[in-house]
Every structure is written in structure tokens, then in C-alpha cells.
Amino acid sequence: MTDKKKLTLKDIGKALNLSVSTVSRALKAHPDIAQETIDLVKKYAEEHHYVPNLLAINFRKNRTFNIGLIVPELVHHFFSTVISGAISEANKQGYNILVSQSNDILKDEEKASRAMLNSSVDGLLISISNETTVGEHLKEFLDEGKAVVQFDKVTEQLPTPMVIVDDFDGAYNAVSHLIEQGYQRIAHIRGRIDVKNACDRYEGYIKALEDASLPILDHLIKPCIAITEEEGYQFTKEMMEGKNPPDAIFCITDVVAFGAMKYLKEKGIAIPEEVGLVGFSNWMVSRVMSPQLTTVNQHGFQMGVEAAKLLLDMIKNQDIAYQETKILKTELIVRASSQKK
Structure with missing residues (x-):
């Protein structure tokens, strides 16, 4: 006896030519989604015996209270301060952070992200590698109903919130x-x-x-x-x-x-x-x-705090479709290497 492949949000979206986030919100009858689309999605889901992923939609009962964080380099001063800020905020809210690095290589980032996904983290914070453009491996989190927040180095082809500096x-x-x-x-x-x-x-x-x-x-x-x-x-x-x-x-x-x-x-x-x-x-x-x-x-520490806050809010509100770009201001620090006057 073989197991039948479970229908996913991605499958429904592909069949109806809709994004995963639109399908997710339609199933919840979100007010931003047209009634026609809600009816279409619900009808397809019912006809094809869609069974919701309880781990994805019921965070309160199924949360691991772990979130993943991937950076290009752990030893990089900027990223180390981001990690410190994220850990500080996560700990305040009762979460742990699992940290990994991509070495600025796409294949290493894919491996790290899938390890995070297999560890059932509740969400992911990521600064993408220099080789990442589309981020298909990161869309796997969204397909599973898990929140993703990008920071610093980001791709606009991935529909997630971002925390960046100006x-x-x-x-x-x-x-x-x-x-x-x-x-x-x-x-x-x-x-x-x-x-x-x-x-x-x-x-x-x-x-x-x-x-x-x-x-x-x-x-x-x-x-x-x-x-x-x-x-x-x-x-x-x-x-x-x-x-x-x-x-x-x-x-x-x-x-x-x-x-x-x-x-x-x-x-x-x-x-x-x-x-x-x-x-x-x-x-x-x-x-x-x-x-x-x-x-x-x-302001790496502040970036880490803001990114973690965004992610944890999405987890608590069970809203992977939320999108916001938060832009932090920079500060010029003038020292001797440029000051002639």
C-alpha cells in the first residue's frame, strides 16, 4: 500500500494560478481576498480533499519555540551584532534561535535552510548569500505555512517582510x-x-x-x-x-x-x-x-531586534502573507581617515 501525496497550498495555487499566500488567505476568508477567489479556492480544496497542515496553522499548539537564523558569515562583525540583537529579542519572548551560515554560497544556504525546515523551526530569519537571486529553497518555508523575514541582503523576488538599512x-x-x-x-x-x-x-x-x-x-x-x-x-x-x-x-x-x-x-x-x-x-x-x-x-543590533520582532509577530498572528519593508537609517561616523578640515 502506498501513501497518496498530500495536497499542499502550493499544489492548489499551481492548479488555480494563484500565489501560495493568496490561497492561504482565501482558505481563511481573509477580507483582502475577493469572495469569488475564496469560493474558488474552497471549492477546489474540498473537491480534492485538502487537509490543512495543523503544524502550519495552529502555532499555539504545535510551536517548537525555535526560530532559524542564517547569515553569510558568523565571524563578520556586522552579522554578529545582528545575531546578538535577534537572540536578545527572541529570548525576551520565550524563543530560542538556531544559527547557521551560508558562507555566501547558494548551495550551502540551501543546505542550511532545509536543515532548519527539517528541524521544525517556527520561522526563519535570513540574510541571503551573494549567489541567491530567486530563493526557491526559501519558498519551501512559505509552502509549509512558516514565516520568513529577510534582513540586510535581500531578494525582492521572495514575498516576505524585509528589514534593511538605507x-x-x-x-x-x-x-x-x-x-x-x-x-x-x-x-x-x-x-x-x-x-x-x-x-x-x-x-x-x-x-x-x-x-x-x-x-x-x-x-x-x-x-x-x-x-x-x-x-x-x-x-x-x-x-x-x-x-x-x-x-x-x-x-x-x-x-x-x-x-x-x-x-x-x-x-x-x-x-x-x-x-x-x-x-x-x-x-x-x-x-x-x-x-x-x-x-x-x-546598527546591526537594532536590525536583529526589529527582524526578530517582525518574525515573532507573524508567528503569533499566524500570518505568513504579511509584508512590510522596514528601513533603518544609517549613521556616518567621521574619523581621521577622511577628515582634513
Whole structure:
């Protein structure tokens, strides 16, 4: 005797050409769903003997009080502060957090997310890897009626709430600061061209130059792949040893800026007198470098708290269809690496 495959929300959605969230709300007769759609979904579900997943729709009786959290890197200062904030908020509400990392690799993220799903976590917090675009493996949580909240690095192709910082504004303020200090040829060692927060920072950089009527020089824009100190060093070397070198560099992260600073110091190029330098993330080590690094604070702890609050509210309200993008403001921290005046 073989078990018949259980009909899922995803199956109903596929048959009726509706999203999983619409099917879920229609079965609950949600007021935002048209009565015609509610009737259609309920009729199909009845005809095909749909049996609701009690674990998914009855959190109060079936919750594990565990939530999953996946980040690209555990040792990354920013992500460690996010984790601390999320754990703090989860513990206040009686939840535990299971933490894993993707190593910024899609296959590792898929493996980690499915391990979380198999562990019956009540929901998932995730900052996606640089290789993730669509996030089909994360939709498996939604198919099971489990809440997902994205933070920091996100994909807009996944219909979930997001907690992000205003990367555009953070970059704009950083570059505007360099301009106010008198720098004219400002380079940008940017992130990957297929990652949203990197693109937002790039756009902020471009807008600041345009508003100040400064040239956008293609040879002073270098895209990272791995976002490493080594890339910061190599790109700075290429630009400083090439024609028309920059007099300031805005880096996608503090880690990249560390590499840029290493090259400049090795070559005896005075910071900030000859070249100004600004990072992004506010790593602890940026405060003790010589010179101290100007950077943009992303408020990682607050991000972790807000993401956990959102997820836990969704779990308590049994509403995986809830969507909101919460944008946190950044803070420019001016230090010696860019301050000439």
C-alpha cells in the first residue's frame, strides 16, 4: 500500500494560478481576498480533499519555540551584532534561535535552510548569500505555512517582510562628506553588481557626485566579487598606479577599506592628506586602526531586534502573507581617515 501525496497550498495555487499566500488567505476568508477567489479556492480544496497542515496553522499548539537564523558569515562583525540583537529579542519572548551560515554560497544556504525546515523551526530569519537571486529553497518555508523575514541582503523576488538599512542614503552621506572635505576624484570599490545593497550604495555614490557636479570616472569604479581585504588592496594598487589616480576612496565595506589602507600605508601615501578613505559597516577594529577609519554604522543590533520582532509577530498572528519593508537609517561616523578640515 502506498501513501497518496498530500495536497499542499502550493499544489492548489499551481492548479488555480494563484500565489501560495493568496490561497492561504482565501482558505481563511481573509477580507483582502475577493469572495469569488475564496469560493474558488474552497471549492477546489474540498473537491480534492485538502487537509490543512495543523503544524502550519495552529502555532499555539504545535510551536517548537525555535526560530532559524542564517547569515553569510558568523565571524563578520556586522552579522554578529545582528545575531546578538535577534537572540536578545527572541529570548525576551520565550524563543530560542538556531544559527547557521551560508558562507555566501547558494548551495550551502540551501543546505542550511532545509536543515532548519527539517528541524521544525517556527520561522526563519535570513540574510541571503551573494549567489541567491530567486530563493526557491526559501519558498519551501512559505509552502509549509512558516514565516520568513529577510534582513540586510535581500531578494525582492521572495514575498516576505524585509528589514534593511538605507544603503543609498548611507553611501550618499559618506561621499558627500568626502566632497565637503575637498576631495575631487573619488573612487568607489563597490560590491557585486547583482546584489541589492551593493547596488543601492553604488547609486548613492553616483548621486552624490552628480549633485556636486563632479565627474563619474569609470576607471575609478571597481566591482568586488568576494568582498575581501585582498580585493581592496589590489583595486587600490591598480588605481593608484594607473593614470589619474583617485584622491579619495569609498569602499563597500570596512573589510575592503582595510585592504585599501594597507596598500596606501605600504606606499607611504598619507591618509587623509593625499587620499581620503571611507568604509561601511563600523567594524570594531575600524576604531583602533591608525588612522581610525571613517565609516557608516548600519546598527546591526537594532536590525536583529526589529527582524526578530517582525518574525515573532507573524508567528503569533499566524500570518505568513504579511509584508512590510522596514528601513533603518544609517549613521556616518567621521574619523581621521577622511577628515582634513
